[in-house]
Amino acid sequence: MSVATTANYLNEEKGLKSWLFTLDHKRIGMMYLFAVMIAFFLGGVFAILIRLELLNPGQDFFTADTYNQLFTLHGAVMIFLFIIPAIPAALGNFVLPLMLGAKDVAFPRLNLASFYIYVVGALFALYSIVAGAVDTGWTFYTPYSTTTSTSVISMTLGAFILGFSSIFTGVNFIATIHKLRAPGMTWFKMPLMVWALYATSIIQVLATPVLGITLLLLIIERTIGIGIFDPAMGGDPVLFQHFFWFYSHPAVYIMILPGMGIISELVTTFSKKKIFGYKLIAYSSLGIALISFLVWGHHMFTSGQSEFSSMVFSFLTFFVGIPSGIKMFNWLATMYKGRITFEAPMLYTIAFMFLFAIGGLTGIMLGAISIDIHMHDTYFVVAHFHYTMMGGTVIAFLGGMHYWWPKIWGRMYSEKWARVAWALIFVGFNVTFFTQFFLGSQGMPRRYYNYLDQYQPLHMYSTYGSWMLGVGFLIMAYYLIYSIYKGPKAPNNPWGGLTMEWQTTSPPIQHNFEEQPVLEHEPYDYDTRMVVNDQLIKKEDVKEKENINV
Amino acid sequence: MEHAEKKPSYLQHHFADMEQQTDAAKLGMWVFLVTEVLLFGGLFGFYTFYRAWYPEMFMEAHKYLDVAMGTTNTFVLITSSLTMALAIRAMQLGKKKQTIAYLAGTLFFAGVFLVIKYFEYSHKIELGMLPGKLYFFDGIQAANPHIFFSVYFTMTGLHGIHVLIGMIIIGWVMVRTMRDDFSPEYYNPIELTGLYWHLVDLIWIFLFPLLYLIG
Amino acid sequence: MEQQNTATAHHVLPLSLYFTVAGVLFVLTGITVAISFVHFGEFNIIVAMLIATVKASLVALYFMHLKYDNKLFMAVFLSSLIFLGLFLTLTMTDTMHRGDIDPIKEHPIKKEAVFYNK
Numbered sequence: 001m002s003v004a005t006t007a008n009y010l011n012e013e014k015g016l017k018s019w020l021f022t023l024d025h026k027r028i029g030m031m032y033l034f035a036v037m038i039a040f041f042l043g044g045v046f047a048i049l050i051r052l053e054l055l056n057p058g059q060d061f062f063t064a065d066t067y068n069q070l071f072t073l074h075g076a077v078m079i080f081l082f083i084i085p086a087i088p089a090a091l092g093n094f095v096l097p098l099m100l101g102a103k104d105v106a107f108p109r110l111n112l113a114s115f116y117i118y119v120v121g122a123l124f125a126l127y128s129i130v131a132g133a134v135d136t137g138w139t140f141y142t143p144y145s146t147t148t149s150t151s152v153i154s155m156t157l158g159a160f161i162l163g164f165s166s167i168f169t170g171v172n173f174i175a176t177i178h179k180l181r182a183p184g185m186t187w188f189k190m191p192l193m194v195w196a197l198y199a200t201s202i203i204q205v206l207a208t209p210v211l212g213i214t215l216l217l218l219i220i221e222r223t224i225g226i227g228i229f230d231p232a233m234g235g236d237p238v239l240f241q242h243f244f245w246f247y248s249h250p251a252v253y254i255m256i257l258p259g260m261g262i263i264s265e266l267v268t269t270f271s272k273k274k275i276f277g278y279k280l281i282a283y284s285s286l287g288i289a290l291i292s293f294l295v296w297g298h299h300m301f302t303s304g305q306s307e308f309s310s311m312v313f314s315f316l317t318f319f320v321g322i323p324s325g326i327k328m329f330n331w332l333a334t335m336y337k338g339r340i341t342f343e344a345p346m347l348y349t350i351a352f353m354f355l356f357a358i359g360g361l362t363g364i365m366l367g368a369i370s371i372d373i374h375m376h377d378t379y380f381v382v383a384h385f386h387y388t389m390m391g392g393t394v395i396a397f398l399g400g401m402h403y404w405w406p407k408i409w410g411r412m413y414s415e416k417w418a419r420v421a422w423a424l425i426f427v428g429f430n431v432t433f434f435t436q437f438f439l440g441s442q443g444m445p446r447r448y449y450n451y452l453d454q455y456q457p458l459h460m461y462s463t464y465g466s467w468m469l470g471v472g473f474l475i476m477a478y479y480l481i482y483s484i485y486k487g488p489k490a491p492n493n494p495w496g497g498l499t500m501e502w503q504t505t506s507p508p509i510q511h512n513f514e515e516q517p518v519l520e521h522e523p524y525d526y527d528t529r530m531v532v533n534d535q536l537i538k539k540e541d542v543k544e545k546e547n548i549n550v
Numbered sequence: 551m552e553h554a555e556k557k558p559s560y561l562q563h564h565f566a567d568m569e570q571q572t573d574a575a576k577l578g579m580w581v582f583l584v585t586e587v588l589l590f591g592g593l594f595g596f597y598t599f600y601r602a603w604y605p606e607m608f609m610e611a612h613k614y615l616d617v618a619m620g621t622t623n624t625f626v627l628i629t630s631s632l633t634m635a636l637a638i639r640a641m642q643l644g645k646k647k648q649t650i651a652y653l654a655g656t657l658f659f660a661g662v663f664l665v666i667k668y669f670e671y672s673h674k675i676e677l678g679m680l681p682g683k684l685y686f687f688d689g690i691q692a693a694n695p696h697i698f699f700s701v702y703f704t705m706t707g708l709h710g711i712h713v714l715i716g717m718i719i720i721g722w723v724m725v726r727t728m729r730d731d732f733s734p735e736y737y738n739p740i741e742l743t744g745l746y747w748h749l750v751d752l753i754w755i756f757l758f759p760l761l762y763l764i765g
Numbered sequence: 766m767e768q769q770n771t772a773t774a775h776h777v778l779p780l781s782l783y784f785t786v787a788g789v790l791f792v793l794t795g796i797t798v799a800i801s802f803v804h805f806g807e808f809n810i811i812v813a814m815l816i817a818t819v820k821a822s823l824v825a826l827y828f829m830h831l832k833y834d835n836k837l838f839m840a841v842f843l844s845s846l847i848f849l850g851l852f853l854t855l856t857m858t859d860t861m862h863r864g865d866i867d868p869i870k871e872h873p874i875k876k877e878a879v880f881y882n883k
Contacts, residue, residue, distance in 0.1 A: 103564035106574045171581045178837070179574040180564070206848050209585040213592035217704065226682035226700035228596060233682060234694035239599060242856045243592060293851055297859070306862035312855070511563075573835060580838045584845035591849040598853055599860045617798065624794050632787040635828040642777045748829045755820045758794075759813035763801035 008410065008507040023108035024510060028115050029093030030408065035118065036090050039081035044473065046074035051432070051466040054459050057451050067449035068135035069150070075138030076155060080162050081122050083393055084251065087258035088204075089114070089169050091400050092197050094408060096173060098501035098508060099191045101182025101517040106175035114168035117161060125158030127151075137447065139248070140215070142229035142240040146222045153222060156215040163208045163215075166254075170204030173197055182500065184519035191499045191523055192281050196261025199285040203250045203257070203292060211247030214240065241303050245296035253292040255389055256356075257285060259396030260327055263352050266399055267331045268524045269497045270346035271338025275524045277330040284323035291319050298367050302376045310369055317367035324360050328353065343495070344418035348399030351426045355391025359384060362437070377447070380440025386433045398425075398476070405480065406490030410507040413483035421476040428468025435462045496531040498524055503536060560736045572738055579742045583749050586712075590753050593705045597760060600697050607692035611699070612764045614679055614689070616670055620762040623666050624754065630659035631751040634720075634744045641737040646727060649740070653724040656747065660717045667710055674699070702761055709757060712750045719743050776833045786827045793820050 009026045019027055050070050053062050062070065093111065097104055105111050128134055128151040136145040136152060145152050177198050181190065218240070220226050227233030229240045268275040275281065297305060297313030331353060340346065362384040366372050375381060406412055435458045440446075444455050451459065493502040498521070504513050521529055528539050558568070565571040601608045637652035678686035681703045685696035723740050726732065732740060797816045801809065826832040831839050 106564075107578055108562075108564070110578075167582075167585050171578050171585075174581050175574045175578040178577055179570055205581055205585055206588060206845070209589035210592050210852070213589050213708075217592075217596075220704070221682075224682060224684060226704065227694075227696055228600070228682075228700050230682075234604075234697055236599070236603075236860075238859070239596070239856075242859065243595070246852055246856075293848060294855065297855065304863075305859040306864070307866045308862040309855075309859035312858050576834065576838065577841070580841045584841060587842075587845040588849060588852075591845075591852065594849070595853055595856060599856065602857075602860060617801070621794065621798050625791065628787060628790045628794065631824060631828055632783060635783055636780075639777060639780070639783070745829055748824050751828075752821050752824050755824070756814075756817050759797055759801070759817050763797060763813055764810065 006505065007509060008505060009510045010409070010507050012510045021112075023104070023112055025093050025097050025105045025108065025111060026408075026508065026512075028108075028111050029090055029095075031115055032085060032090040032093060032118070035115075035122065036082050036086045039077055039122065040086070043074055043078035043082055044470070046070050046077065048466055048470055050074060051463040053449055054451070055463040057453055057456055057459075059450065062449065064449050065135060068137075068447070069133035071447055072134045072137050073129060076125065076134065076159070078389075079138055079251075079255075080159050081125060083255045083389060084162075084166060085118060085169070086397050087262065087393065087400065088173070088197060088200050088254070089118070089165075091262070091397070091404065092173070092193075092200075092258060093169070095404060095501055096176060096194065096197055097180065098407075098504065098512055099194055099499050100176065100180055101185065101500045101513065101519065102176065102180035103511050103513070105172050106179055107172050110168050110172050114165045114172070117168065118165040121158045121161030121163075121165060123158075124154050124161060128155040128158065139241075139244060140218060141244075142218065142221070142237045143231065145218060146225075146229060153219055156218055160212055160215045160219075163212045166204050167208050170201035170208070173201040174205065177201075182517050182519055188279060188282065189519055189523050190282075192264035192275065192278070192285075193258070193261035193499075195282040195285045196257045196264070199289040200254050200257045200261075202286075202289050203254050206293070207247045207250040207254075210243060211251075214243040214247070238300070238303050238305055241300050242296070242305075245299045246293070249296035249299065250289075250292040252385075252388070253288055255393045257288060259352070259393040259400075260285070262396045262400035262403070263331060263349055264327070265497075265499065266345050266349040266403055267334050268526070269403075269495050270343065270349065271335050271340050272496065272526050272530075273334055273338035274522075274526050275330070276333035276336075277326070278523060280326050281330050284326045287323035288320065291316070291323070295320060295367075298372070301369050301372045314367055314369045314372075318364065320367075321360065321364050328357065328360075343402075344413075344415060344422060345399045345403040345495070347419065347422045347426075348395050348402065351422070352392060352395045352399065355387055355395060355429070359387030359389075359391050363388060375440060377445055378440035379436040379444045379446055382446045383433045383436035383440060386436070391429060391433070395425075395429075401480075403495065404501070405483070406494045407501055407506050407508070409484050409487075410490050410505075411483045411487030412490045412494065413487055414479045417475060417479040421472045421479070424468050424472030424475065428465050428470075428472055431465030432462050432469060433465070435459075435465070492534040493531050493536075498526065498529055498531070498536065502531075558736070560731075568735065575738050575742060576745075579745050583745060586749055586753075590705075590708065593701070593708065594756070594760075597701050597705065600701060604692070604694060604697065607690070607695055608698055609764060610690050610692045611679075611695045612761065614674075614677075614687075615702070615762050616673070617762050619666050619670050620758055623663050624758050626659050626663045626666070627751050627754050630656045630663070631748055633659065634747045638737070638741055638744050641727070641732055641740055642734055644734045646730070646732075649727050649732075650724060653720055653727065653740075657717055657720050657724070660713055660720070663713060664710065664717075667706070705757055705761065709750070709753055712753075716743075716747050716750050719746065776830065778827070778830075778833075782827065786823050790820055790823060 009024055013022075019031065022028060049062070050067070053060055053067055053070075093105070131151040131154060132149070134140075134148075134150045134152055134155045136148060136150070140152065140156055145156075177190070177194060217226070217228065221229050225233070228235040229237050231237055264275065264281055295313055295317045297309055298317045301310050301314070331349075362380070366375055366381060366384055402413070402418060439455055439458050439462070442455070444451060490506045492504070492506050494506075495502075500517055500519070501508075503517055529536060530539055530542070531537070532542070557563075561568055561571060565574070633652045633655040637649050637656065640646075640648035640652055674680065678684075678688075679699050680686070680696070681700035682696050685699060687695070720743055723743050726739065793816050797813055800812055800816075805812065825842065831842065
C-alpha cells in the first residue's frame with residue numbers, strides 16, 4: 001500500500017469490526033463479492049470434479065451416489081450462492097448508489113441484514129454437504145426429494161433463507177431507484193445498468209416468495225407428510241414443479257438481466273459512442289421481467305402437465321426472444337462506427353454477445369415442444385443453459401468486475417494477464433460446452449456418471465476444456481489479488497465513462513461524492529461530452545480552446 | 551434555504567429531507583407486502599387447485615370447521631385493525647397516551663385471536679382432523695380429506711405465525727412510543743407496523759370465507 | 766390539539782371515517798356468514814369472494830391510506846395481485862386440462878388414494 005493517501009471508504013475506518021458492522025453499501029458489496037467468490041470457487045471445484053469423472057466411461061473416481069451429490073451441489077451452490085447474488089448484491093450494491101449519485105441505498109441496515117441472512121443461508125446449505133449431501137439435483141423435485149435419505153432439509157432451508165436475502169436486496173434497490181436519484185436524473189436518464197437492476201429487483205420481489213412457500217411446504221411434506229406433493233396420498237408432484245419453476249424460471253432472468261445491464265454500460269463506454277436505442281433497451285429489461293413470469297411451463301413439457309398447458313407455455317416462450325433480440329441488435333448497432341478499444345472489459349463484452357447469442361438461440365429451439373421432447377434432459381440442455389448462465393451472466397460479471405475494479409480498489413490490474421485469462425476462459429468455455437451440444441443431440445442424457453463408449457471423445461474434449469477454464473480463473477484470481485496490493489494507482493476515470501460512478505475518486509470517499517452531483521447531460525452522451533484527464537468536459541469547449549490556440 | 555437548519559436525529563444521513571425518507575420507507579414496506587401477498591398466494595394456489603380437483607371432499611370437510619369461532623375471529627381481527635389505524639391517527643395528532651392505549655388494544659385483540667385459534671386447533675387435533683399422514687378422523691366419507699386439512703393448517707398456520715410476528719413488532723413500537731421516540735413529525739415505524747398488520751387482516755378476510763363458508 | 770401546521774402535513778382522517786369503515790366491515794362480515802347458510806350452488810363462492818374483495822379494498826383504501834397516499838403504492842400493491850392472478854391462471858391451464866387429449870394424464874393424482882390406517 002504505497003500510493004493510497006487520500007481518505008476513502010477502504011481506509012477511513014479500520015479493523016475487522018468496521019467491516020462487519022458497516023452500513024456502507026460499498027463495503028457490504030465487497031463483503032458480498034468476497035462471499036460469492038468463495039461460493040464460485042467451491043462450485044467450480046465441484047464442476048471440475050464432475051468433468052473429471054466424465055473423462056472416461058465407467059466408474060473412475062466417484063460412485064454413482066457421490067456423483068449425484070456432486071452435480072446437485074454444483075448446481076445449488078452456483079445458483080443460490082453465487083450467480084443470483086453475484087451481480088445485484090455484490091457489484092450492484094457497489095455501483096447502484098454511485099450511478100444514481102446517491103450517498104447510499106435507501107435502507108442501509110436492511111442491506112447489511114441481507115448480507116448476514118445470506119451468510120446464514122449459506123451455512124445451512126454448506127452444512128448439508130457434511131450431513132450427507134443432497135442428491136436430488138438443484139431442483140428438489142418431489143416425490144424423490146421427500147423420500148431420499150440425504151439432507152434435503154438443510155439445503156432447502158438454506159435456499160429458503162437465501163430467498164429472504166434476495167428479497168431484501170430487491171426491496172432495497174426498488175426504493176433506492178425510486179427515491180434516491182440525483183437531481184436531473186429522470187427515469188430515462190438513468191444508466192441502463194440501473195434499469196436492469198430495477199427489472200431484476202421486480203423479479204426478485206415477485207418470484208422469490210413463491211419459492212419460499214414451496215420449499216417450506218417441501219420441508220413440512222418431508223417431516224410430517226402433509227401429502228400435497230405425494231401422489232400416494234392424493235397429492236400432485238407436478239404442482240411442485242409449477243411452484244418451483246414459477247420462481248426458478250424468472251430466477252434465470254435475475255441472473256441474466258443485470259448481466260445485460262453491465263453489457264449495456266460496457267458496450268457504449270468502450271465504443272465511445274452514444275448507446276443505440278436507449279429507451280428500447282430500458283423497456284426491454286422490463287419486458288423480459290414481465291415475460292419471464294409467463295413461460296415457466298417450458299421446463300415441464302415431459303412432466304405430465306396438460307398438452308394445452310405445454311402449448312400455451314411453448315407459445316409464450318418465444319416472446320422472450322424479442323426483448324433479448326432488441327438488446328442484442330442495439331448493442332451491435334452501438335458498436336457500429338464507434339471508436340472501439342479492446343481493453344479487458346470490452347473483450348468480455350464481445351465474448352458475451354457471441355456466447356449469449358448461442359445460448360439464447362438454442363433456448364428458442366428448446367422452447368419449441370417438438371424439439372424439446374427429444375432434447376429434454378440431454379446434454380443439449382446442459383450446454384444451452386451454461387451458454388446463457390456462464391457464457392452470459394458469468395462472462396458479464398467478469399466484464400463488470402474488470403470494468404469497476406479500478407473504481408473499487410483504486411488500482412489497475414495487469415491488462416496483459418487479463419487478456420491471457422480472457423482468452424483461456426473464452427476458448428476453454430467453448431471447448432467445454434460446445435461439445436456438449438453434440439453430445440446432447442446424439443442422446444447423451446444429463447446427470448449420469450457413466451456413458452456409452454461412443455460418447456467418449458466428446459466428453460474428453462469437454463473435460464480438457466474445463467481444465468483450461470480452471471487455469472484461466474486461477475490466473476485471474478492471481479492478477480486481481482496482486483493488483484489490490486501492488487497494482488499501479490488507478491485514475492478516477494480510466495475508461496472515459498460518463499456515468500456518475502466515474503465522477504468521484506477511485507476508490508470513492510465514504511459518502512461517495514464531495515457534493516451532491518447533478519446530472520446535466522443525456523446518458524452516454526458521447527456526441528457532446530468527452531473525458532480528458534479524469535475531467536468530464538463538453539466537446540464544444542475543447543473546440544473553442546483549439547480555435548483560440550490556432 | 552434549508553442548509554443552515556440542523557437535521558433532526560431521526561433523519562438518516564443519505565436522505566435529503568423527511569419526506570424523501572418517509573416515502574422511501576413506505577415504498578419499501580409496500581414492496582415487502584407484495585412479497586407477503588405472493589407468499590400466501592402460493593397457498594391460495596394450492597387451495598384453488600385442490601378444491602377444483604376434489605370439490606365434494608372440500609364441501610364435506612369444511613363443515614367440520616367452527617363457523618362461530620371463525621366469525622368471532624374475523625370480528626376480532628377487524629377490530630384490531632381499527633385500533634391500529636387509530637393508534638397511527640393518535641400519533642399524527644401527537645397524543646402519546648392514546649397511541650399507547652390503542653396499540654395495547656391491538657395487542658389484546660391479536661392475543662384474543664390466537665387464543666380462539668388455539669381452541670380451534672386443539673379441538674381439531676383431538677378429533678384427528680390433521681394434515682396428511684397425521685389424519686385419523688373417521689367422519690368424512692369423501693376421499694382424501696386429509697388434503698383439506700393440510701391446506702387448512704398450512705394457511706391458518708402461516709397466518710397465525712404472521713399474527714405472532716405482528717404482536718412482537720407492535721409490542722416493540724409500543725415500547726418505543728413510551729420512550730418518546732415518536733412525534734407527529736416522525737412516526738414511521740408505527741405506520742409501517744400498521745401496514746403490515748392491516749395486511750394480516752386482509753389475508754384473513756379472504757381465508758375466512760374460503761375455508762369456513764364454502765357454502 | 767390540531768397540529769397540522771407542519772410542512773409534512775400528513776393526512777389526518779376524521780375519527781368518524783374510521784368507525785364508519787369498521788362498521789361497514791362488520792356488517793359485510795355478517796352478510797357473508799348469513800349468505801353462506803343459503804345455498805346458491807356455484808354462486809355462493811362468487812358472492813363470498815365479491816364481499817371479501819370489497820372488504821379488502823376498504824381496509825386497503827382507508828386503514829392503509831392507499832386512497833390518500835402516493836399512487837405508486839397502489840400500483841405496487843395491485844401488481845402483486847396481477848402477478849398472483851397470472852400464476853394461478855397459467856397453472857390452471859395445466860390442472861384444469863389434464864387428460865384433454867391423453868387420458869393417461871387425466872389424474873396423475875390418485876383420486877381414491879387411501880394411505881392411512883383408520
